[in-house]
Amino acid sequence: MRPSTATAAVALLAASASALPHEWREGDDKNGWGGWGKDHGKDNHKGHKSGRKNVIFSISDGMGLSGLTLTRQYLRDQQTGGNFLDYGYELPLDQHAKGTLRTTSANTFITDSAGAGTALATGHKTKNGMLGVTPEGVPVGSVLEAAKAKGFSTGVVTNAFVTDATPGAFTSHATARGDYWYIAEQQLGFRGPLGHTTDVIICPFVPQDAPNSCRPDDRDLLAEATAAGWSVARTPDEMRAADTVPHITVFRPRASDYEIDRNATEAPGLVEMTQKALDLLTKDTAEKDNGFFLMTEEGIIDYSGHDNDAVAQVSSVLNHMNVNLAIMEHLKVLEARGDETLVLATSDHETGGLGIGTSLDTDNKLGDYFWNPAAIRNAKHSGDYAASQLIAGLNGAANVTREAAVAAFADYSGITDATEEEIAAVIASGDDAADLSDTFNIAVSARARVGWTSRAHTSTDVPIYCYGSEYCNEFSGSWENVEIPQILARFLDVDVESVTAKLQAAYNSGEFKTNATVVLGEAITQADANHPEQSGTSRKRSLEGLLL
Numbered sequence: 001m002r003p004s005t006a007t008a009a010v011a012l013l014a015a016s017a018s019a020l021p022h023e024w025r026e027g028d029d030k031n032g033w034g035g036w037g038k039d040h041g042k043d044n045h046k047g048h049k050s051g052r053k054n055v056i057f058s059i060s061d062g063m064g065l066s067g068l069t070l071t072r073q074y075l076r077d078q079q080t081g082g083n084f085l086d087y088g089y090e091l092p093l094d095q096h097a098k099g100t101l102r103t104t105s106a107n108t109f110i111t112d113s114a115g116a117g118t119a120l121a122t123g124h125k126t127k128n129g130m131l132g133v134t135p136e137g138v139p140v141g142s143v144l145e146a147a148k149a150k151g152f153s154t155g156v157v158t159n160a161f162v163t164d165a166t167p168g169a170f171t172s173h174a175t176a177r178g179d180y181w182y183i184a185e186q187q188l189g190f191r192g193p194l195g196h197t198t199d200v201i202i203c204p205f206v207p208q209d210a211p212n213s214c215r216p217d218d219r220d221l222l223a224e225a226t227a228a229g230w231s232v233a234r235t236p237d238e239m240r241a242a243d244t245v246p247h248i249t250v251f252r253p254r255a256s257d258y259e260i261d262r263n264a265t266e267a268p269g270l271v272e273m274t275q276k277a278l279d280l281l282t283k284d285t286a287e288k289d290n291g292f293f294l295m296t297e298e299g300i301i302d303y304s305g306h307d308n309d310a311v312a313q314v315s316s317v318l319n320h321m322n323v324n325l326a327i328m329e330h331l332k333v334l335e336a337r338g339d340e341t342l343v344l345a346t347s348d349h350e351t352g353g354l355g356i357g358t359s360l361d362t363d364n365k366l367g368d369y370f371w372n373p374a375a376i377r378n379a380k381h382s383g384d385y386a387a388s389q390l391i392a393g394l395n396g397a398a399n400v401t402r403e404a405a406v407a408a409f410a411d412y413s414g415i416t417d418a419t420e421e422e423i424a425a426v427i428a429s430g431d432d433a434a435d436l437s438d439t440f441n442i443a444v445s446a447r448a449r450v451g452w453t454s455r456a457h458t459s460t461d462v463p464i465y466c467y468g469s470e471y472c473n474e475f476s477g478s479w480e481n482v483e484i485p486q487i488l489a490r491f492l493d494v495d496v497e498s499v500t501a502k503l504q505a506a507y508n509s510g511e512f513k514t515n516a517t518v519v520l521g522e523a524i525t526q527a528d529a530n531h532p533e534q535s536g537t538s539r540k541r542s543l544e545g546l547l548l
Helices: 005-019 065-080 113-122 143-149 165-171 180-187 221-227 236-241 270-284 301-307 310-336 383-392 402-413 420-429 433-448 470-475 483-492 496-509 516-520
Strands: 053-060 097-102 153-158 200-205 231-233 247-252 292-298 340-346 354-356 450-452 462-467 477-480
Touching (some): 053 483, 065 310, 113 165, 113 483, 143 292, 153 165, 180 516, 200 270, 236 270, 270 310, 340 470, 340 483, 402 420, 462 470, 477 483
Parallel strands (some): 153 292, 200 247
Antiparallel strands (some): 097 462
C-alpha cells in the first residue's frame, strides 16, 4: 500500500533531519519549432476548473533517475534499519511520476544547462552555451515571457544565481551564457523590447564593487531598479519583509552552499526563498483574472554531480523534495481561492553519470550486488566544505598536516579508517580546493560503492513529475524537452509565438541584439565559475562582483 503524501512528507523530514545537518525539509517539425498548436489527440480541457490558472515549474538541475534512487534508498535504509522487505517508503514526488524527458541540444547529444534551459523555456533547440535564441542567434520567446504578456505575474527563484543558464533561459536572450551583465539588464527590463518580464527574482547572489566585476561600465542596476519601482532586498531580513512586486532579492556574493553545509542562521535556503516568491505572487494575483508563472530551480544538484559528491547529491535531492513539499502545502491556499495550479517538476539533464553499485578488485568475478548507504549517512559535510575548512586552517603552511587530514576525514566525511594513500593525497593537495574536495568525495564514494562516469553532464533521460491539475495527464509518456513549454503554453492559453514575433522584429531592425560583444564592440569574457565544463576552474563557487 502506498503511503500518503503527508506520510511521505513526515518521513522525509524526520529522516533527513536526523541523518544530515539542518532541516531538509516536440513540435510539428523535427526541431520542435512552430509546434505550439499540437494537441497530441487529447482532450486538453476535460475536468478543468474555470478561473485563475497558475504554473509552478520546479527544475532540478542535474538530477537523474540514479540520484533519485540513491536518495530514496538512502532514506529507506535509515527508516527501516536496512530491512529490504520493508519497501513501502517513497519520496514525495514518486506518486506524481508521469514520464521521461529527452535532453539533447541542437548540436550535441549531451546538452549544457543553456541549451537545456532554452528548450524547456522556449520550445526551441539551440546550441550549448546559448540562451533564448536559435542556433543562429535569433531571439525566441519563452513561456514565462508569454505569460507576462497576457497579464500573469511571473517569478524566478534559484539557489544558484539568477543570471545563470536556467533562469537566464526563461528571462533573456543571449548568444553567450557567460554575458551575465547583459542577461541582468534584460531581466530587469533595461534592454530589449519586452520590458521587465519577471515580477519576482529571488536568489542568493549579490553584486559587489569588486576588481573582477564583469560589468563593462559603472552602472548600478540595483539602484536603477529601485528608481524604476522595484523593491530591492539586500539581506535575508529585507527579503522576509518584502510585500510588493516587482521585487528582487540578492544577498550574498556566491551561489548557495550545499544544503548539508548551509548555515541556516546566515542564509535562507531554497525552500524559504520559494515560499516567499509564492507568497508575493499569490498576493499580487489575488484580485486579477490571471494567475502566475513561477520557475524555481534547485540549481546545485548539478554542482554535486560535477563534484562527484554522493553526500552533496543526496543533500541536494532532499532539498528539491522539500521545495516540492512546500509547494504542495501552498497549493492549499491556491485551491481555497479557486485557482487551478499545475506543478511540473523535471530536470534539464543529468550530471555526473551516477551509478549505484560499483565493482572492486576484491569482488567476485561478476561483481558483488551491494552498495552501502551508511557511508553517506556517516558524513556530516560535503567534500567542498571539508576542503574549505582545511584550507582555512593552513595559516600560511604549504600543506595540511597528517593529524589534520585524519581529523578531517572523521569530522567531515565520517571516515575513521582513512588509508595511508588517502591521507597522503590530502597532504599532497596543499591548498588546492578542488583536489582536496575530490579526495574526500572519492573516499566516500568508494565506501558507499557509488560510481561516476563523468565530471560533466550525460545524455540520459530524466524524470517528469506533475501534480495539482488534471492537465498533468498531458505529460504522460516520453517527451522531447522542446515539447514541455508547448504543453504549458496550452494550459495557460498564452501565445509564445507573438512574443517571438515582437523580439524578432526588434532584432531584425537592429534595435535589439543578442550578441553582447556586438553591443560593446569588444569581447567580454568571464569564466562561468559554477560550471566546470565551461570554466575549467574546478567548481569554484565564488562569483563576486559579477552582475548588477
